[in-house]
Amino acid sequence: xxxxxxxxxxxxxxxxxxxxxxxxxxxxxxxxxxxxxxxxxxxxxxxxxxxxxxxxxxxxxxxxxxxxxxxxxxxxxxxxxxxxxxxxxxxxxxxxxxxxxxxxxxxxxxxxxxxxxxxxxxxxxxxxxxxxxxxxxxxxxxxxxxxxxxxxxxxxxxxxxxxxxxxxxxxxxxxxxxxxxxxxxxxxxxxxxxxxxxxxxxxxxxxxxxxxxxxxxxxxxxxxxxxxxxxxxxxxxxxxxxxxxxxxxxxxxxxxxxxxxxxxxxxxxxxxxxxxxxxxxxxxxxxxxxxxx
Ligand SMILES: [Zn+2]
Numbered sequence: 528x529x530x531x532x533x534x535x536x537x538x539x540x541x542x543x544x545x546x547x548x549x550x551x552x553x554x555x556x557x558x559x560x561x562x563x564x565x566x567x568x569x570x571x572x573x574x575x576x577x578x579x580x581x582x583x584x585x586x587x588x589x590x591x592x593x594x595x596x597x598x599x600x601x602x603x604x605x606x607x608x609x610x611x612x613x614x615x616x617x618x619x620x621x622x623x624x625x626x627x628x629x630x631x632x633x634x635x636x637x638x639x640x641x642x643x644x645x646x647x648x649x650x651x652x653x654x655x656x657x658x659x660x661x662x663x664x665x666x667x668x669x670x671x672x673x674x675x676x677x678x679x680x681x682x683x684x685x686x687x688x689x690x691x692x693x694x695x696x697x698x699x700x701x702x703x704x705x706x707x708x709x710x711x712x713x714x715x716x717x718x719x720x721x722x723x724x725x726x727x728x729x730x731x732x733x734x735x736x737x738x739x740x741x742x743x744x745x746x747x748x749x750x751x752x753x754x755x756x757x758x759x760x761x762x763x764x765x766x767x768x769x770x771x772x773x774x775x776x777x778x779x780x781x782x783x784x785x786x787x788x789x790x791x792x793x794x795x796x797x798x799x800x801x802x803x804x805x806x807x808x809x810x811x812x813x814x815x816x817x818x819x820x
Contacts, residue, residue, distance in 0.1 A: 529577060531575055533787060537783070539567070539600075540783040540785050541615060542563075543560060549635065552635075552639070554640065555639060557642050557644075560781070563780040564647075564767035565647065565726060566651075567754075568767065569592070570596050572724065572754075575753070580593050583658070584658055588625070591622075602614045626654050653683075661685075661715045661722075662677050662679065663677065663678055663714070663716070665677075672706055673705065682699075682700070685727050685728070687739075687740075688729075689730070689733040694740055717745075722819070723818060723819040724817065725817045727814065733811070735811060735812070737795070737796065739755050751818055751820045753770055753818055754767055754816040755768050755816075759810070768807055777807055788807060788808065789805050795808050795809070
């Protein structure tokens with residue numbers, strides 16, 4: 528991965544809120560942390576993996592996604608006509624108008640605001656579903672007629688869960704086989720689709736940041752972690768960790784905070800009280816961005 532400086536992360540850091548032109552009116556965006564962190568992470572990915580977005584799967588949202596990233600890339604401190612607020616507003620407008628499913632766009636409320644309070648899934652992840660379409664194959668018992676059968680086509684959701692203290696990948700499709708009556712597992716198969724990034728959800732509050740796998744293998748492809756988001760319950764606010772090579776950076780759109788986490792060591796897990804950025808190693812992950820290597 529191409530290195531990126533902390534100064535660069537600070538300069539391009541997302542900011543909470545925003546302003547867009549919507550149906551000819553100026554609309555204020557609030558509670559944008561459900562979209563901010565993953566938007567920022569996609570830009571970091573474009574910076575750290577050269578030409579990454581030139582091999583994007585050809586789906587209807589591809590062009591808009593590239594334009595959204597370009598707005599963020601063009602933040603230039605030397606040019607005050609393209610300051611970070613303007614550029615982030617354009618990036619958010621691009622996402623809301625051209626990538627987000629119009630049926631799921633938050634309505635403008637009586638204060639003239641569009642409120643993005645909610646889940647990262649509903650506000651961001653589902654709208655990028657086309658980039659990670661796959662089939663789901665059932666795995667139950669050898670010799671069972673259902674073993675290996677495709678049970679879902681064009682699914683997009685992939686999860687990380689913790690089972691018997693191990694972090695495992697799962698599809699949302701699971702249950703009892705109608706033939707052999709055994710609990711079945713599932714396998715993700717990309718087929719003709721070639722996703723080069725995946726947004727993976729984490730089963731609610733079971734995996735801490737230090738437990739996140741650095742790489743995952745799905746359908747013989749290896750993906751590497753670049754961002755994990757955290758829902759800070761005390762603040763009812765999403766923040767994130769950007770991981771570049773061995774460095775982890777804390778990102779918070781509120782106040783545009785960027786902080787380097789100290790290197791991880793097992794002692795961090797044993798300490799009762801953690802102060803400063805190291806506490807994020809022990810916080811639960813909401814969703815994550817992985818890219819194909
Ligand atoms: Zn079966």
